[in-house]
Amino acid sequence: MLWFIEKTAYALGVIGGIALLLPMCLVVIFDIGSRLLLGSGLPWAVDAGSVMMVSFVFAILPWSLVRGSHIRMDILYIMAGHRFRIVADFIAILGAATFFGLIGWGAINTIPRYLRIGTGSPNVSIPYWPFAALILFVCALSLVILVLQIFGRMKKPEQILHD
Numbered sequence: 001m002l003w004f005i006e007k008t009a010y011a012l013g014v015i016g017g018i019a020l021l022l023p024m025c026l027v028v029i030f031d032i033g034s035r036l037l038l039g040s041g042l043p044w045a046v047d048a049g050s051v052m053m054v055s056f057v058f059a060i061l062p063w064s065l066v067r068g069s070h071i072r073m074d075i076l077y078i079m080a081g082h083r084f085r086i087v088a089d090f091i092a093i094l095g096a097a098t099f100f101g102l103i104g105w106g107a108i109n110t111i112p113r114y115l116r117i118g119t120g121s122p123n124v125s126i127p128y129w130p131f132a133a134l135i136l137f138v139c140a141l142s143l144v145i146l147v148l149q150i151f152g153r154m155k156k157p158e159q160i161l162h163d
Contacts, residue, residue: 005144009062012138016059024052047121055131058138065096065145090150097146104139107132 031045077085113119114129121128 002148005141005148006066008141009066009145012059012141013063016056016063020052020056020059024049024056027052044124047124047126051121051126051128051131055134058135061138062141062145065142065149093146093150097143100139100142100146104136104143107136107139111136 027042027045027049031041031049035041077088080088111129111132114127114132119128120126
C-alpha cells in the first residue's frame, strides 16, 4: 500500500510539474506576446492559466509531503532540542491535516453545486468540477500520507532528507 501511495504522489508531481506547469507557462508567454505584437491578448488565457495554476499547486503537494520539500524554519529547527523537534513535527502535521481537511471538505460541498449549476470559467466555459474533484483527491491522498507519517508507517520528511 505504501508503494501505491508513493507512486500516486509521484505521478501527481510529474503531472503537475510537466503536464501543467509547461502549458501554463506557454499560455502566459503567448498571451503576453499577442498583447505586445497584436495589441490584444488571448481571451481564454486568464481562465486557462488560472485553472492550470491551481491544479499545478495542488498536484505537487502530496509528493512534496512525501519528499519533505515543504518550507520550514530550518535554522530554528536545527538549533532546537530533540523534544522540540518532535513537538514541532507533530504540530506541523496537524496543521497540514487541518489545511487539507478543510480544503477537502470545501471541495466535497462544492462539487455537487458545480455539477448542478454548471459553474465554469466565464470566457471559455471550462467546467470547474473536474478541478474540484482533483483537489478533493489530492487532499484525501495528502491526509493519508500525513496519518501514515504520524503513526510511523511512512518516513517523515526529515528522515528521508538525512538518510
